[in-house]
Amino acid sequence: MASDVLMKKLTQAILEQTITKRANATHKGDYGRILIIGGTEQYGGAVIMNALAAVHSGAGLVTVATHPSNFTALHSHLPEAMVTDYTQDLTSFIRSADVILIGSGLGEQLTILTTTLSSVTPEQILILDGSALTLLAEHQLNLPDARVVLTPHQMEWQRLSRLEIAEQTPENNLTALATFPAQTILVLKKCHTQIYTENDSFELTIGGPYQATGGMGDTLAGMIAGFVGQFHVSLENAVLAAVYAHSAIADDLARERYVVLPTQISAELPKLMHRYAEKKTDKL
Numbered sequence: 001m002a003s004d005v006l007m008k009k010l011t012q013a014i015l016e017q018t019i020t021k022r023a024n025a026t027h028k029g030d031y032g033r034i035l036i037i038g039g040t041e042q043y044g045g046a047v048i049m050n051a052l053a054a055v056h057s058g059a060g061l062v063t064v065a066t067h068p069s070n071f072t073a074l075h076s077h078l079p080e081a082m083v084t085d086y087t088q089d090l091t092s093f094i095r096s097a098d099v100i101l102i103g104s105g106l107g108e109q110l111t112i113l114t115t116t117l118s119s120v121t122p123e124q125i126l127i128l129d130g131s132a133l134t135l136l137a138e139h140q141l142n143l144p145d146a147r148v149v150l151t152p153h154q155m156e157w158q159r160l161s162r163l164e165i166a167e168q169t170p171e172n173n174l175t176a177l178a179t180f181p182a183q184t185i186l187v188l189k190k191c192h193t194q195i196y197t198e199n200d201s202f203e204l205t206i207g208g209p210y211q212a213t214g215g216m217g218d219t220l221a222g223m224i225a226g227f228v229g230q231f232h233v234s235l236e237n238a239v240l241a242a243v244y245a246h247s248a249i250a251d252d253l254a255r256e257r258y259v260v261l262p263t264q265i266s267a268e269l270p271k272l273m274h275r276y277a278e279k280k281t282d283k284l
């Protein structure tokens with residue numbers, strides 16, 4: 001049966017609408033304070049990829065709360081990021097962040113998640129990815145009063161929504177999203193990722209299987225954090241622009257590559273953003 005939900009197709013117009021030229025009289029505090037929480041000993045790469053994407057997106061200040069065994073690797077990839085031990089009290093770090101991204105490579109760290117959920121405030125943006133989504137579903141945790149963005153792949157969405165992947169139609173997804181707090185944004189990742197808001201739905205028509213590499217979603221989550229922390233047209237616009245930019249860069253790189261690595265996408269971000277800030281859009 002054909003879907004009754006009209007999904008808007010994302011185009012590069014979302015980048016033109018969202019990515020703006022920077023004003024001269026600004027400083028790092030104007031471009032988002034991002035706190036990334038995740039990365040067990042096994043999954044340190046996930047937060048490194050979050051942070052690479054956030055910093056390359058232009059985030060002003062990035063702090064990574066992770067297992068201490070990841071500090072050296074993180075710093076060697078990205079001296080721009082600060083670190084803290086995620087087993088220590090994170091309350092003051094959470095309080096001073098504009099955007100909190102939790103879950104990539106978080107593994108079974110339930111207490112860190114519950115502490116975070118109970119510490120965020122309504123004006124903060126909370127992005128939940130990876131293991132945070134699985135823990136949320138397993139322990140039936142409630143989302144806090146905050147500006148929430150969920151970034152599940154299809155199986156994570158199945159765990160959260162109880163919709164089997166085959167049942168994840170636009171109608172069913174919107175119905176399931178309505179059971180979450182109003183204004184929650186859902187980024188349902190797959191081939192042709194879909195984005196659902198309370199009143200609207202969008203579909204990506206770009207991207208491809210050259211993106212099927214571990215860490216590709218961690219990179220997207222870091223980009224979303226970077227974009228929402230600095231572009232304030234609307235939360236929805238910033239999320240949509242990050243999703244579009246992620247696959248637009250992948251498509252561009254895939255012209256000459258069999259696979260595209262997540263870290264290559266981050267490395268290309270400043271160039272793409274420059275083109276759109278200057279409205280030099282001929283290349284995509």
Ligand SMILES: NC(=O)C1=CN([C@@H]2O[C@H](COP(=O)(O)OP(=O)(O)OC[C@H]3O[C@@H](n4cnc5c(N)ncnc54)[C@H](OP(=O)(O)O)[C@@H]3O)[C@@H](O)[C@H]2O)[C@@H](O)CC1
Pocket residue numbers: 042043044045046047103104105106107129130131132134153154155156189190191214215216217218
């Ligand atoms: N370098 C690092 O540190 C990395 C760390 N990572 C971190 O690892 C943690 C676990 O995350 P995860 O996604 O790897 O595992 P999980 O949540 O069990 O999901 C996999 C199951 O779902 C199924 N599946 C169905 N549809 C799907 C779809 N569209 N996309 C994807 N999967 C789909 C899939 O089916 P199958 O592959 O069996 O066919 C399988 O049964 C998380 O915190 C993450 O951030 C990773 O980012 C990798 C790099």
Ligand SMILES: Nc1ncnc2c1ncn2[C@@H]1O[C@H](COP(=O)(O)OP(=O)(O)O)[C@@H](O)[C@H]1O
Pocket residue numbers: 130152153189190191192193206207208209210211212213214215216217218219220
């Ligand atoms: N075949 C594909 N076509 C387009 N995009 C894809 C494809 N496979 C994976 N992706 C993208 O790669 C990302 C994978 O996210 P995720 O599964 O969370 O990865 P990870 O947790 O390993 O970082 C999503 O943005 C998804 O849309």
Ligand SMILES: [Mg+2]
Pocket residue numbers: 129130153217218
């Ligand atoms: Mg993931």
